[in-house]
Amino acid sequence: MSPNTSNQIWIYDTTLRDGAQREGLCLSLEDKLRIARQLDELGVPFIEGGWPGANPKDVQFFWKLQEQPLRQAEVAAFCSTRRPGIKAAEDSLLQAILAAGTRWVTIFGKSWDLHVIESLKTSLEENLAMIRDTIEYLRSQGRRVIYDAEHWFDGYKHNPEYALQTLKTAIDAGAEWLVFCDTNGGTLPSEITTIVEEVVEALPELKGDFPQMGIHTHNDSDTAVANALAGVLAGVKMVQGTMNGYGERCGNANLCSLIPNLQLKLGFDCIPAENLGQLTQVSRFVSEVANLAPDEHSPFVGLSAFAHKGGIHVSAVERNPATYEHIQPETVGNRRRIVISDQAGLSNVLAKARTFGIDLDKQNPACRQILERLKVLENQGYQFEAAEASFELLMREALGQRQKFYELKGFQVHCDIVACDSDSICVPYALATIKVSVNNQDILEAAEGNGPVAALDAALRKALVNFYPVIADFELTDYKVRILDGNTGTAAKTRVLVESSNGLQRWTTVGVSTNILEASYQAVVEGLEYGLTLHSSAKVALASS
Known part of the structure; x- marks a missing residue:
């Protein structure tokens, strides 16, 4: 992969490593493989798979990909520079990296003298030797190296001369990419621009074909995406981030925002244009595999990203979507939604009806009835913007189109605690009895559950499944x-x-x-x-x- 193309921005996804450091997120081996294949299909050129040797799961991940390689993406193994006081060739961490069998290796080293002294507890000279020795050794083993300059911006602000020395050492050792990391997430976009421009002036090597610059930003100041964009506009060619912005503390730069901003707004090539419409689906797939609820208000890919609630907005969007939408939702695989709430007007009801396949004219008296019924129910606490299925049933009932599959006669629920073990852990028990009528035939059924709602659900299904097997x-x-x-x-x-x-x-x-x-x-x-x-x-x- 050559970074020569002037319009190309190389997307480097680190969801499987940095993203997995998010509190509460735990990915199995199978989860990681499924996500990697989705990213590969999306067209992401670099996928960071993890740190081989740090845990058995990451070792197995790279073995699996050796057996069944990805279609187009380069998989990168991640590791630190060698440890102080030993040779790179003797460091077991680097042997695990080589065993992963990847063509690309991402190595991170210390840019901030504070970290060299306080964290590594070594000298500034030894840190430079660690960077040089590690990269030279990996190059001698046929690997291509991406060098992540950890804490780059903080290091540069505190000691620019030494920070630049670390970069010069990485260049001389053979690194093909230098990635500026805002590891603490505290830098602002204006600082990113200034520092990247100063680095380019200080290191003439960066004006040639190799090495090229990248950026890796964290979101602790809520500026990760803005910082990455600032880096690109200042000349970096690689952007590292994660799907949905997952990551430690406040997360990493969100690729679901970065990719469309770079590609649609700034005109860069990030992934194949025909794949951009998969972005929303991949975002939701990753959140599903990670067992995290999708952020419904996430830009570009969120359920509410193109949702319109105010009547004036809906009316305008119906005439011309550009009035309240910055891009066409379908471009990133999302869709426009007309939200129904107590703030809705007739235009909302008409637009919503069309999404249900209902051709409703504003002259139809049912239109006003639906709107009035909506506002009465929302005043009672109902929320239809989050329950569109209930609103469609309400609408069809007003139009005389609601099919009566069964009639409910009532229910009873009995709850009890049936047993407590020696640790005083009690087992809940619920029994629900329900009566329904189907085709004028009364059915009385009962079912158990570990709670009242589970028991109710089971009893209702039991009563209806013989009539409607699809249940x-x-x-x-x-x-x-x-x-x-x-x-x-x-x-x-x-x-x-x-x-x-x-x-x-x-x-x-x-x-x-x-x-x-x-x-x-x-x-x-x-x-x-x-x-x-x-x-x-x-x-x-x-x-x-």
């Missing part, structure tokens, strides 16, 4: 509870959001009540109903095609 494919994937008026104590009104899935689609329904079981019951019942509505619509569409 067996439905799964409750998320359950959220919010107390709406906490000042009333245990009498507070509760809102429940239930997310369901049929394996292909996800939908969310809502229930509100002063009784948490009643609120849960409403949301679970509508979740099953909406799933049946989707299945019924799919059958009709298939029959007509």
Whole structure:
């Protein structure tokens, strides 16, 4: 990979190493392999796989990729310079790096004299020897080297002469990339620009083909993306970051923002243009594998990134999306959403109806009825912007299009604690009894669960599955509870959001009540109903095609 192309920015993804240092994030070997293959398909040119030798999982990751290589991405192994006082060829850490079998190796070394003295507890001269010896040894073994100058900006601000010496040493030893790291995340964009420009003037070697400059920023000042962009505008050609901005403390530069900003706004080539539409899907895939809820308000790829709630906004966007959208959502694989809430106007209702495949005219009296019903329910605590499936059912009911799959007659739930072990850990138990009517036939069923909502869900499915076998494919994937008026104590009104899935689609329904079981019951019942509505619509569409 040559950095010569003037318009090319080389994206270096470190989700699997630096991103995995986020508190609460733990990736298995299979997780890492799945993410790596998604990044490869997206067209990311460099993927940092981890630190071989630091743990068995990272060793196995590189072995697996030797057996089944990626399609186009270069995988980089990551490690520190050799330890003080020994030769690089004798350092077991570097032997593990070589065993990983990657063509590219990323080595980090100390730029800040404070770290050399306080952390490494060695001399400034020995630190330079460690950088030189490590890179020369790896080059002698046929490896290409990316040198991450750790704490670069802090080191340069405190002792610019020594910081520049570390870079000059890396260049002379054969590093092909010099990456300026804002490891503490405390630098601001204006400082990034100034320092990068000063480095280029101080080191004439950086004006040629090799080495080239890169940047690695952290988000502790909430400027990681801005800092990376500033670095690019000052001349760096490699940008390191993570998907969704995952990383230690406040995270790393978010590639889901950097890639479209660089490619769509600044005109650089980062990934193949035809792949940019995969960005939202890959972002959500990574969050799903990491078992972290996606940030719905994340720029470009978030669920709310192109959501319009105010009636004036919706009306304008319907006429010309450029009025309130900085790019076309589809460019990054996202979509426009019209949010329904108590701030909605008729334009919201009409636009939302179209997303449901409902052709609704503003002259239709049902339009006003839907809007008034919406505002009454949201005043009671319902939230339809997060529960679009419930709103579609509400809309279809007002239009006389809501299919009645069953009629609910009532339910009872009995809860108990059945056993406590020697550690005083008690096992909860719930029994739900539910009565429904299907085709004028009453069905009474009971089911157990480890909690009242689980028991209710099981009893309802048990009552309906013989009539609607597809229910067996439905799964409750998320359950959220919010107390709406906490000042009333245990009498507070509760809102429940239930997310369901049929394996292909996800939908969310809502229930509100002063009784948490009643609120849960409403949301679970509508979740099953909406799933049946989707299945019924799919059958009709298939029959007509």
